[in-house]
Structure formats: C-alpha cells, structure tokens
Amino acid sequence: MSAAQPPPRIHYLNVSYGIRSWLVTTDHKRIAWLYLLSITFFFVIGGLFAVFMRLELLTPEGDLVQADTYNKLFTLHGVTMVFFFLIPSIPAVLGNFLVPIMIGARDLAFPRLNLASWYIYTLGGAFTLAAAAAGGVDTGWTFYTPYSSIYSNTHVALTVVGIFITGFSSILTGLNFIVTIHKMRAPGMTWFRLPLFIWAHYATSIIFVLGTPVLAITLVLVALERLFHLGIFDPALGGDPILFQHLFWFYSHPAVYIMILPAMGVVSELIACFSRKRIFGYDFVAFASLAIAVIGFLVWGHHMFVSGQSVYASMVFSILSFLVAIPSAIKVFNWTATLYKGSVSYDAPMLYALGFIGLFTIGGLTGLFLATLGIDVHVHDTYFVIAHFHYIMVGGAVMGYLGGIHFWWPKMTGRTYPEGWARLAALIVFIGFNLTFFPQFLLGYLGMPRRYHAYPPEFQVLNVMSTAGASILGTGYVIPLIYLIWSLRYGAVAGANPWLAKGLEWQTSSPPPTDNFEITPLVTEEAYAYADAEGENDLPLRKPVDV
Amino acid sequence: MSETSTLIAHQFDDAEQQRESSTLGMWIFLATEVMFFGGIFLGYIVYRSQYPIAFAAASNRLDIWLGLINTAVLICSSFTMVLAVYNAAAAQRRALQTNLLLTIVLGCVFLSIKLYEYHMKFEENLVPGASFAFPAPLAPAAEIFFSFYFAMTGMHAVHMVIGIGLLGGLLFRAGRGWYSPEYFTPVELVGLYWHFVDIVWIFLFPLLYLVGRHL
Numbered sequence A: 001m002s003a004a005q006p007p008p009r010i011h012y013l014n015v016s017y018g019i020r021s022w023l024v025t026t027d028h029k030r031i032a033w034l035y036l037l038s039i040t041f042f043f044v045i046g047g048l049f050a051v052f053m054r055l056e057l058l059t060p061e062g063d064l065v066q067a068d069t070y071n072k073l074f075t076l077h078g079v080t081m082v083f084f085f086l087i088p089s090i091p092a093v094l095g096n097f098l099v100p101i102m103i104g105a106r107d108l109a110f111p112r113l114n115l116a117s118w119y120i121y122t123l124g125g126a127f128t129l130a131a132a133a134a135g136g137v138d139t140g141w142t143f144y145t146p147y148s149s150i151y152s153n154t155h156v157a158l159t160v161v162g163i164f165i166t167g168f169s170s171i172l173t174g175l176n177f178i179v180t181i182h183k184m185r186a187p188g189m190t191w192f193r194l195p196l197f198i199w200a201h202y203a204t205s206i207i208f209v210l211g212t213p214v215l216a217i218t219l220v221l222v223a224l225e226r227l228f229h230l231g232i233f234d235p236a237l238g239g240d241p242i243l244f245q246h247l248f249w250f251y252s253h254p255a256v257y258i259m260i261l262p263a264m265g266v267v268s269e270l271i272a273c274f275s276r277k278r279i280f281g282y283d284f285v286a287f288a289s290l291a292i293a294v295i296g297f298l299v300w301g302h303h304m305f306v307s308g309q310s311v312y313a314s315m316v317f318s319i320l321s322f323l324v325a326i327p328s329a330i331k332v333f334n335w336t337a338t339l340y341k342g343s344v345s346y347d348a349p350m351l352y353a354l355g356f357i358g359l360f361t362i363g364g365l366t367g368l369f370l371a372t373l374g375i376d377v378h379v380h381d382t383y384f385v386i387a388h389f390h391y392i393m394v395g396g397a398v399m400g401y402l403g404g405i406h407f408w409w410p411k412m413t414g415r416t417y418p419e420g421w422a423r424l425a426a427l428i429v430f431i432g433f434n435l436t437f438f439p440q441f442l443l444g445y446l447g448m449p450r451r452y453h454a455y456p457p458e459f460q461v462l463n464v465m466s467t468a469g470a471s472i473l474g475t476g477y478v479i480p481l482i483y484l485i486w487s488l489r490y491g492a493v494a495g496a497n498p499w500l501a502k503g504l505e506w507q508t509s510s511p512p513p514t515d516n517f518e519i520t521p522l523v524t525e526e527a528y529a530y531a532d533a534e535g536e537n538d539l540p541l542r543k544p545v546d547v
Numbered sequence B: 001m002s003e004t005s006t007l008i009a010h011q012f013d014d015a016e017q018q019r020e021s022s023t024l025g026m027w028i029f030l031a032t033e034v035m036f037f038g039g040i041f042l043g044y045i046v047y048r049s050q051y052p053i054a055f056a057a058a059s060n061r062l063d064i065w066l067g068l069i070n071t072a073v074l075i076c077s078s079f080t081m082v083l084a085v086y087n088a089a090a091a092q093r094r095a096l097q098t099n100l101l102l103t104i105v106l107g108c109v110f111l112s113i114k115l116y117e118y119h120m121k122f123e124e125n126l127v128p129g130a131s132f133a134f135p136a137p138l139a140p141a142a143e144i145f146f147s148f149y150f151a152m153t154g155m156h157a158v159h160m161v162i163g164i165g166l167l168g169g170l171l172f173r174a175g176r177g178w179y180s181p182e183y184f185t186p187v188e189l190v191g192l193y194w195h196f197v198d199i200v201w202i203f204l205f206p207l208l209y210l211v212g213r214h215l
Helices: A019-023 A028-056 A067-102 A111-133 A147-151 A156-183 A196-228 A241-275 A282-298 A311-339 A348-371 A373-379 A383-413 A419-446 A457-490 B015-050 B052-059 B064-089 B093-123 B136-175 B185-210
Strands: none
Touching: A019 A028, A028 A067, A028 A111, A028 A383, A028 A457, A067 A111, A067 A156, A067 A196, A067 A241, A067 A383, A111 A156, A147 A156, A147 A196, A156 A196, A156 B015, A196 A241, A196 A282, A196 B015, A196 B136, A241 A282, A241 A311, A241 A348, A241 A383, A241 B015, A282 A311, A311 A348, A311 A373, A348 A373, A348 A383, A348 A419, A383 A419, A383 A457, A419 A457, B015 B052, B015 B136, B015 B185, B052 B136, B052 B185, B064 B093, B064 B185, B093 B136, B136 B185
C-alpha cells in the first residue's frame, strides 16, 4: 500500500462512457455522483435565494424587494436547502458511495432501487422548481395551516407534491442502507467493527424510514385540503391547525438529526484518521447515534411551546429535549478525548472536523436555551432560532459534508485537491459562517423577529455584519467548487490510500473498480486500528504536506 | 436485468442472502407504510375523541352491509394469496396462476363495491365540500368524519390498485414460468404487501363503520 501507485486501468469511472451509461447506471458510486451534481445545483439555487435575503436586510427599510417577494425568498431558501440539499447531502452522496465499500460489499442491496431513488428525487425537484418558476410559494418551509391550506395564493400544492415525491427517495435510500448494513457485510465485519460512519448512517436510515412517511401523509392532507376543501386542519370547519404542527414536526424535528447524524459519522472518521487514534469510547459513540435517532422522535413538541399546547405536554417535551443533548454531548466529549495525545495534523478535512465540533457545540448549547420553556417564550420565532439552527445545519451538517468531500475526494476521483487552497477555504468558511450567524443570536436576543423584510434601524449594525459574513461565507463555498473541478484534470494522482487511513475503502484502488474489491475482503481487526494496545503505531506517521 | 430469473444479482453472494435481503427490505417498507397510515389514524383518533357524537351519527350513514361484504371479500383474497405463495413453493404453476387471478378478481370486486359506496355518498350529499348536507348542529364535525372517510379509504384504495398491478405482473411472469421452488421471493413479497393492505382495511372497517353502532 501507501503512496501514489498509478490508478487501475479500468475503474468505475471509465468502465463505460457516454451520458446514457450514467443515466442507466446501477453502480452506487456513479449514483453518488448523480446526487452530487443534483444537490450542488440545488445548493446554488438555495444560496441565491439567501443572497437576495441578506441584501434586502442590509438596510432597515424594505427597499430591494417587497414583503411578498421576501416571503417567497425565505420559503424557497428553506425548502430547497432542507429538502433538496441538506437531507440528501451526506447520505445520498457520501453514504451512497461509501456504505457498500466500508462494509466490504459490491453494491447496495437494491441497486436499481437506488437509481430509482435518484430519479424520484429529480422528479420532486422538478416539481418544486416549477413552483418556484411559476411564481413561488410564501408559507415558509413549515407550511403551517390554515395559511398554507386556505389563505395563501401561491403554489403551495405544487411545492408540497414536490416534497412528497422527494420524500420517497429518502425512504428508499434509508431502506437500502438498512438492508445493506444488515445483510451485506464482508466476512469478519461484525457490528462492532463497523466504522462509526456506518452506525451514523444506520441511525439516519431509521429516521428516514419511520419519519418521512408521516410527513408524506401530512402533506397529502394539506394538498387534499387545498384541492377538495376537506376541513381537517381548518378551524372554521372544526378542524385543528395545531394537529398539522404536531404531524409536521414529528417528521421535521427528526429531520434535523437526518442532517446532523451523517455529519457526525463523517467527523468520527476524520478525527480518528487525523489524530492517528482509535475513537475514544467507540461503543458509546455508536450507541449515541442510535440514542439520538430514538430520542429525536420524542421531542417535536418543543417547536410548539407558544402554539397553545398543554403546559404539561410542554414540560415533558422540554425534559426530553434536554435528554437528547446527552448523546450529542457524549459524541463531542469523545471526539475531544480522541484528540488527547493523538498525533494531530491539520489537513483541510480535519479543519472542517474541528470547526464542526466547535460550531456544533454552540448550536447544541443554544438548543438547550430554546428547550427551556421560559427562555423559548422570549426568543421564539426570533433570529435567535435562525442562528441556532444554522449553527447545526450549516455549521454542523455542511461543515461535515465539506470535510467528507475533501477526505474522500481522492477515493472518488483518484486525484488529490490542492491542500493549500483547501485549508484557506476551510478557514474562510469558518470565519464567514461565524460572522454571518453569531450576530443573529444577538439580534434574536434583542427581539428581532424572523421572516420580516424590514426592521427597526437600531438592528442595522448587526445585520450589516451578518450580510458581510454571508459574502465571505459565499466566497468560501465558491473556492472549493473551483479547485475541486480543477483537480479532476490537474490534481496529483492520489494512490489507494493518500491519508494512510484505516478502513476498507482505503484498501481498494482509487478510483475503485465497479465491484469495489478484486476479492471480497476479510476483516480481522477493529475499526480505526491506528495503534496497538501499547500505543505503538502500526502505521507510519504522515509526512506534513507542503502547503 | 437478467432474462433468467433464477440468477443471483451480482451484488449478492448467494440465493439465501438475496432472499433474506429482499424480505427484510419488504418488511422495512411495510414499516414505512405503518407510519404513513399511522399519521392519518392519529388524526382520526384526535377528532373522534373531540366530536364523539357527530362521528357516531356520521358513521351511521355508512352502509354496514357493504362494508361487511367488502371485509369478507378481502379476507378471501388474502386466503387465495396465501394459496398462491404455497403453489409457487410447490411448483404448481397452473394453481399459482388460478390463485393469483382469483386474488385479482377479489381485489376488483372490493374496488367496485367501494366505488358504488362512493357513488351513494355522492348522491346523499355526503362528500365534503360545498354540497355537503347533514343535520345542522353536527354538520361541521360530520364533514370532518367524511373527510377522513374519503381520505382513508381513498388511500387504501390506491394501495389496492397498486397491489392489483403487482399481482398482474406476477401472473404474467408466472405464465412464463419465472417462479420455481428455488425462486419465488416476488410472490412471497407481493403476498406480504397484499396482507398488509388487508390489515389496514381490518382496522378501517370498525373505525369507520362500527364506531357508532351502539347508539
């Protein structure tokens, strides 16, 4: 093994050519690329909506866009980013690529279903884009009734149908992962030898298959209510709009864990590799993923503290929301403990992983503020909430995604990215992110409500800081886009294991052959066996990379 | 896609792994279906406890005999489905075709009766919307009952239609001799799906038709 042997003559990328060979492929690695391109497209679209929002918020007056337009902007930003970027991001791209390879399988259990899930995703995306092009939708990504079911004059039904369809791609991906992880592990790959990335995806898949159908039926009812005037959520007809909120958050709160759990899986891989150590408390980190998935289903009511929910229900939901912080904290502490006495190196993926730990901690702790009944009444629906969930979704999930993309880029493409540029971009993203969203904590605490296009003049300084940060953050996202594309042609040939990392994915060539392995691997050691019991490294330390 | 169905797909090591994976996949899919129907059952339970009298009164407007006949039809169709799986395992091709066809026919009988019921409700102005008519004080809550009635039985009917389509595919392939005692997983899995759809009806029937009969 080790550095820069040439890539194999025939691998999954050059085994066949032409657009058709990609559109009918059942190779999980190629489907990962299809997803990568699609979600990047939606990330750019969702980002553009955010650009206009931040520009509008530069000044207190509503001068760039009208209130109605602004409502559509934040709705479409939320819908594209949540349903078409964040939820599929790590599972459908990195998960698709890595789950079979990491467990030593030739493919997912149902390759055609996997391809179908990409087409379903694309179809759902087309519906939502059509809704955006036809004039947009203005309900917020939460589609609260009765506004969404009766009063809104925008394209609610079309958008909702798009999300409904896309939900099935999540369900099928989750189903595929669960079956694959149960039934397709290589000989010797016991449950407690699985990389933590796999545990995280297993937990995520459970949420996919149990949560998404509830969102589906909820959206069906909203669409039926709009089209046929059923009265299920309409208070004028005796219906209950709060029931919608219960059903919606029963999926949409666990959906946050769909976004963060795979990122946690990525971070576990990165921390282990770049500290040259086995993850501290492997079992605890693995079970923490499952605990988050399970407890995450029981906390949805914390979105409804001021919706007229019973105060006793609110107290229970508050306690359960505190409980879900425990497994999350276990992970953070264990990653940090892994760094202790590790041989830490600061390559770009590790910068993202360390950034993740810090930002996720801030996002998680402010989540505890929001789970507290009294404080939530004060900051509910303010920018404090916006800042909190962006620390989780962007500071957490997107940082994890970018770290993972950099880490496995040599495996996916056979080429290395330019390390110096990558470290610079990671730094820019971190600085830009904090400058964008930290001021929003202050804005929210001072009382600026979310979803308004105008605000009192005393909030302007913090809003200008936020917009400035957003432009830095945007730059930080564009740089990797450029050098990653550049590296496809000009990057140095990576070799099978450029990071000298553990894990089955590094034992096969880069890029891997279509069947992933020449011979099915036999697993004989724990995950992350970077050092033996006496602390002697059985792998050489990596030489520092020239920057 | 392979022409000979007994081939093992390239990602599997052996037939057993393939069969176990497919079966597990189907059970997980059925779990998602439980959650899907679970959402609408939850809504039904909430409103039934909120408007018990209106729900009972509205439930009395459904035709219990048609519901009962349909329940019997579906149970019979599950029986023929079980026989079909047995026939596939026992290499009885002719009997397999007969039982698949019988299951399809019973499914169509169910849907026809259901359609007739929808028609009757339309005639009686019990379809939610502008023309909905019900004795005054209970009308809004009764309309919610019928919203659930149409949404739940409609969703169930959609699943029936999909099931009949799947059975049609099985029937076609059974005619071509795709299934053997070594390979009949598709028959088994469509069977699981069909039984699941039946069970949903077994819950729907008492909830919608029998809820108010004690009054």
